[in-house]
Amino acid sequence: MIAQGQNKSSQARPRTHTVGGAVSYLARNTSATTAQQLAKLRRRRQWQRLFSSSASSAPPRPIQLLPAAAPPPATRSSSSALSICRGSREGRRLRVARAVETDAPSADPEAAVEPVEPPSVDFAFVSPRLLPDGTPDVVYRTACGGQKLRDIMLEGYIDLYGPYDKPLSNCSGGGECGTCMVEVIEGGEMLSPKNEVEKEKLRRKPKSWRLACQATVGKPDSTGQMIIQQLPEWKIHEWEK
Amino acid sequence: MAAASFLPLHLPASPRLATIARAASGVVPAAVQTSQLEEAFGRKGLKFGTDATGAPTAELSVRNGSSLQVRLNDGLVTSYRPKVYWKDELSYREVLHTVAGADAVKGGVGLVLNDASSSSTSLLAGSEWSVTDADSDSYDAVQVELGCSAGKGGTLEVSYVVTLYELSMATAVIVKNNGSKPVELTSAVLSHIRFDKRRGTAVEGFQGCPYCSHPPPASGFALLTPAEAMKREESGWFGGGGEEPRQGAWTVEENLYTVLKKKVSRVYAAPPEERKKRIYNTAPSKFTTIDQYSGLGFRLIKMGFEDMYLSSPGGMYEKFGDDYFLCTGPASILVPVVVGPGEEWRGAQVIEHDNL
Numbered sequence: 001m002i003a004q005g006q007n008k009s010s011q012a013r014p015r016t017h018t019v020g021g022a023v024s025y026l027a028r029n030t031s032a033t034t035a036q037q038l039a040k041l042r043r044r045r046q047w048q049r050l051f052s053s054s055a056s057s058a059p060p061r062p063i064q065l066l067p068a069a070a071p072p073p074a075t076r077s078s079s080s081a082l083s084i085c086r087g088s089r090e091g092r093r094l095r096v097a098r099a100v101e102t103d104a105p106s107a108d109p110e111a112a113v114e115p116v117e118p119p120s121v122d123f124a125f126v127s128p129r130l131l132p133d134g135t136p137d138v139v140y141r142t143a144c145g146g147q148k149l150r151d152i153m154l155e156g157y158i159d160l161y162g163p164y165d166k167p168l169s170n171c172s173g174g175g176e177c178g179t180c181m182v183e184v185i186e187g188g189e190m191l192s193p194k195n196e197v198e199k200e201k202l203r204r205k206p207k208s209w210r211l212a213c214q215a216t217v218g219k220p221d222s223t224g225q226m227i228i229q230q231l232p233e234w235k236i237h238e239w240e241k
Numbered sequence: 242m243a244a245a246s247f248l249p250l251h252l253p254a255s256p257r258l259a260t261i262a263r264a265a266s267g268v269v270p271a272a273v274q275t276s277q278l279e280e281a282f283g284r285k286g287l288k289f290g291t292d293a294t295g296a297p298t299a300e301l302s303v304r305n306g307s308s309l310q311v312r313l314n315d316g317l318v319t320s321y322r323p324k325v326y327w328k329d330e331l332s333y334r335e336v337l338h339t340v341a342g343a344d345a346v347k348g349g350v351g352l353v354l355n356d357a358s359s360s361s362t363s364l365l366a367g368s369e370w371s372v373t374d375a376d377s378d379s380y381d382a383v384q385v386e387l388g389c390s391a392g393k394g395g396t397l398e399v400s401y402v403v404t405l406y407e408l409s410m411a412t413a414v415i416v417k418n419n420g421s422k423p424v425e426l427t428s429a430v431l432s433h434i435r436f437d438k439r440r441g442t443a444v445e446g447f448q449g450c451p452y453c454s455h456p457p458p459a460s461g462f463a464l465l466t467p468a469e470a471m472k473r474e475e476s477g478w479f480g481g482g483g484e485e486p487r488q489g490a491w492t493v494e495e496n497l498y499t500v501l502k503k504k505v506s507r508v509y510a511a512p513p514e515e516r517k518k519r520i521y522n523t524a525p526s527k528f529t530t531i532d533q534y535s536g537l538g539f540r541l542i543k544m545g546f547e548d549m550y551l552s553s554p555g556g557m558y559e560k561f562g563d564d565y566f567l568c569t570g571p572a573s574i575l576v577p578v579v580v581g582p583g584e585e586w587r588g589a590q591v592i593e594h595d596n597l
Contacts, residue, residue: 117519122520131526131542131544132409132411132542132544132589132591132593133544133589135544137526137527138523139522139523139525139526140520140521140522140523141522142520142521142522156449156522157448157449157450
């Protein structure tokens with residue numbers, strides 16, 4: 001079984017943007033991966049087949065992670081939020097091979113008599129591990145703007161710190177430990193620009209990563225939507241650019 | 242050869258297999274039935290036999306020794322024994338709690354599928370399950386699929402897929418409405434998980450999630466009936482913590498660990514009024530059971546279901562054996578699921594562990 005995994009006959013460019021591609025890429029090119037990890041990855045791929053529909057030859061369908069945006073109040077700070085949910089091709093989506101399309105919370109974009117809601121920002125927090133059937137593990141929250149992202153995540157009981165959640169394992173928002181890293185998939189323009197502390201801590205990390213304790217989400221009257229990847233160091237899927 | 246060897250689930254059914262499956266569900270003696278199933282579906286890791294009460298069962302096992310037993314006439318998983326590292330040695334631990342009743346074993350992991358529109362009658366009552374497919378990769382994964390026709394006139398096609406992996410087991414239900422009218426379902430996958438002692442039983446993962454008291458959906462295999470589950474217990478000498486909310490009142494779980502010493506019957510979910518909003522705080526998709534005395538934890542993951550049902554028997558556990566247990570699992574009971582004609586609905590539960 002391990003010999004099967006290390007077959008290097010095909011040297012195709014690694015298609016790591018799908019979990020299935022990641023499985024076979026790792027199986028071919030990693031000698032350090034233990035047999036157990038390989039079995040786990042193969043198992044995950046088997047699960048996708050369990051839930052694949054009969055039209056599995058169709059290209060993977062992008063998943064709508066967020067519902068339609070709130071009806072914009074008179075003063076809007078961000079105009080790009082609508083592009084996420086209108087089906088535009090340049091919006092970033094998580095592409096997972098043969099995933100089941102998930103339901104976003106019920107949205108009603110055409111409601112003309114929708115009561116005016118207080119301005120708030122919608123969040124979709126994505127866990128680093130996918131659910132066993134290959135779909136992303138997303139949790140939705142809504143919060144007012146103007147707060148630090150860390151506060152929003154902790155109030156919503158979102159796992160921000162991962163293994164560093166214990167009482168003295170992180171600096172609790174001081175900008176010293178660098179453990180509250182998150183990856184911003186969508187909506188990064190609503191966050192405050194990186195300050196010196198962030199630039200220092202995230203020097204060798206990808207550009208979309210932010211420190212949640214230093215990033216402020218817009219102003220108290222902002223509306224918009226953000227997709228945040230929790231614990232990006234531990235994530236096993238890739239976001240398609 | 243680099244591809245995983247799991248075959249696509251929906252193989253074209255050869256006529257021979259189909260007739261054997263139909264014959265197996267008729268009034269055929271158990272021994273003949275078992276041998277027919279073995280001939281049609283038996284493979285490495287999947288054996289057919291009968292349990293102590295004579296009901297046909299399938300036993301799934303994988304290379305690391307973990308095994309699972311499922312009763313074929315109603316799809317009840319009666320035993321799940323994964324390999325775990327316990328007390329400094331590798332051993333097998335029974336995760337599920339079952340009680341041998343008068344005519345059948347109760348407990349384990351079972352599927353509840355009730356009709357929401359007509360006073361919660363079970364859609365599965367009186368249906369005959371038959372083995373429709375089996376699959377395995379001979380090492381680390383075995384899968385068996387049971388199918389039946391449910392509902393009035395057999396308009397609902399229900400598939401129940403039980404899979405065993407090295408570190409987890411999964412049960413998935415697929416309901417297809419072949420009739421012409423939409424069907425409203427309340428469904429749940431209820432698991433009875435065994436714990437060593439009542440005092441050290443807790444679950445983790447519901448912090449910040451709203452819950453309310455709610456009876457479980459009625460089912461034939463559950464150890465506590467809905468009325469028994471909702472009956473309040475006399476609190477002991479020390480009160481045992483806060484009062485349980487009345488049915489229908491929603492509170493938010495504040496603790497990181499939910500200690501389950503007293504008798505509760507709760508549904509953890511986003512309240513149905515919240516779900517009508519444009520965006521609402523969704524409930525977590527998994528939680529972990531904690532057993533302080535054995536030190537083992539099992540993670541229950543829900544997919545496709547909206548709510549998570551959790552109940553503990555409190556003092557009533559003594560009626561059902563020596564071990565404490567929890568009856569829990571994903572469910573869609575607060576808001577029924579509507580399956581239109583020609584539509585399909587899927588839900589699954591995975592019990593996995595890292596105790597190795």
